[in-house]
Amino acid sequence: MLSAVTPNDPLYPRQPWLGQVSAPQAWEISTGSSKVVVNVNDTGVDYTHPDLYLNIWLNQREIPFGVGGKANTLNDTDADGLITFRDLNARQSNGRLVNERFVKDLNGNGYIDGGDLLKDLRWSNGVDNDHNGYTDDLIGWNFKNGNNDPMDEFGHGTMVAGIIGAVGNNGEGGAGVAWHVQMMATKGAGADGQGMLSTYMPGLRYAADNGARISNASFTTLAPTKDDINQMYNAVDYARGKGVLFVAAAGNDAWNNDHPGKLQAFPASLDLANVISVASNTADDQLAASSNYGKYTVDLAAPGDMVGSTYPVALSPDPTFPYSGGSGTSFAAPHVVGTAALMLARNPGLTYGQLKDLILSNVDRTSAFAGTTVSGGRLNIYRALAAVAPATAGAGAASGGSVFSATLIWADRDLLATAAGGVLA
Numbered sequence: 001m002l003s004a005v006t007p008n009d010p011l012y013p014r015q016p017w018l019g020q021v022s023a024p025q026a027w028e029i030s031t032g033s034s035k036v037v038v039n040v041n042d043t044g045v046d047y048t049h050p051d052l053y054l055n056i057w058l059n060q061r062e063i064p065f066g067v068g069g070k071a072n073t074l075n076d077t078d079a080d081g082l083i084t085f086r087d088l089n090a091r092q093s094n095g096r097l098v099n100e101r102f103v104k105d106l107n108g109n110g111y112i113d114g115g116d117l118l119k120d121l122r123w124s125n126g127v128d129n130d131h132n133g134y135t136d137d138l139i140g141w142n143f144k145n146g147n148n149d150p151m152d153e154f155g156h157g158t159m160v161a162g163i164i165g166a167v168g169n170n171g172e173g174g175a176g177v178a179w180h181v182q183m184m185a186t187k188g189a190g191a192d193g194q195g196m197l198s199t200y201m202p203g204l205r206y207a208a209d210n211g212a213r214i215s216n217a218s219f220t221t222l223a224p225t226k227d228d229i230n231q232m233y234n235a236v237d238y239a240r241g242k243g244v245l246f247v248a249a250a251g252n253d254a255w256n257n258d259h260p261g262k263l264q265a266f267p268a269s270l271d272l273a274n275v276i277s278v279a280s281n282t283a284d285d286q287l288a289a290s291s292n293y294g295k296y297t298v299d300l301a302a303p304g305d306m307v308g309s310t311y312p313v314a315l316s317p318d319p320t321f322p323y324s325g326g327s328g329t330s331f332a333a334p335h336v337v338g339t340a341a342l343m344l345a346r347n348p349g350l351t352y353g354q355l356k357d358l359i360l361s362n363v364d365r366t367s368a369f370a371g372t373t374v375s376g377g378r379l380n381i382y383r384a385l386a387a388v389a390p391a392t393a394g395a396g397a398a399s400g401g402s403v404f405s406a407t408l409i410w411a412d413r414d415l416l417a418t419a420a421g422g423v424l425a
Helices: 016-020 085-089 114-119 156-165 197-209 226-241 329-346 352-361 381-386 413-419
Strands: 032-042 140-142 180-187 214-217 245-249 275-281 300-303 307-310 323-327 407-409
Touching: 016 300, 032 156, 032 197, 032 329, 156 180, 156 307, 156 323, 156 329, 180 197, 180 329, 197 214, 197 226, 214 329, 226 245, 245 329, 245 352, 275 329, 275 352, 300 329, 323 329, 329 352, 329 381
Parallel strands: 032 180, 032 214, 140 180, 214 245, 245 275, 275 300
Antiparallel strands: 307 323, 323 407
């Protein structure tokens, strides 16, 4: 029997879907790397969340201070060549922050997070340090409102982020697929959850230009015009040219995406080599009743039926328990994103094509997905990761609108247990 890692996160026993896709066995190989950047192109992310803040992307080229661990410079405490929120939260033996000269807990939650940097005029200094056209884009960008604050006001993006990269084995909440990762938030929708292609596609381009290797697209556009399709195609193809794997939710209309029609989901149905389209499976390895499918257009299934994840602190009925549950292909796609992040941590030289091929060729094949997906199977994180050769030394809605590919359950502690299939209810 394969060995498995059991994290100490208190909600982990309520995450049986992680066992279904062999995540605990995969964690014996890798729990991820802060050098891997993934894009959450959604409603934003709660970058202050206690289970997410360490894994929020920090734009290295926008940091206004010197780096080097010398006097008056930021200290790379884990010597990974990056300044991340792990470095900004590292403490000396006396309990003081190693980088205390440069950071302050301005929002008073007990740790240094993206909100502290956005409020700190030493960091948000009004200078476009990296000359990319986005001033003070320290942790991503808000394309809905045109500013540098990608805070989630709806909840969807934070749930996606938690599936990808909630910090594992930290005694808080549950575990994400990748315990170590940097998540770049590009916000395309506001408090009503409604976005447009004109806010999502620029977010994808931004991510491709700023170092993301994988982009999560848990949104769908239905009945797109020809111009809409061209807009999506061009943006995803642009990301392909930058080496980005684009993971898209297949949609929740029980539609065969092989067939054109008013319910065919885009961008998941784009015919591009860097696209992985993801259906949702149930706890008993069946296609979820609402999930779209397609023998030629939907690549694989992943858990998306009644799963739990992180939820914005400010939106939670109980701010001390910022977690919720939901169902939909929105929550299936980030399982694949997290898997690709683990694979890149093991070998950062993998191309999007190699990532896609390894994920699809190492699924668990079952009759339920034989005629409904390209691969004929459901995600197996361990098998995909084990198939990666480690890097050698030195290797380095209406037209134009969007409908999120999920049914959300605004939950408290008891509903989260329901979301996790009734385990420990």
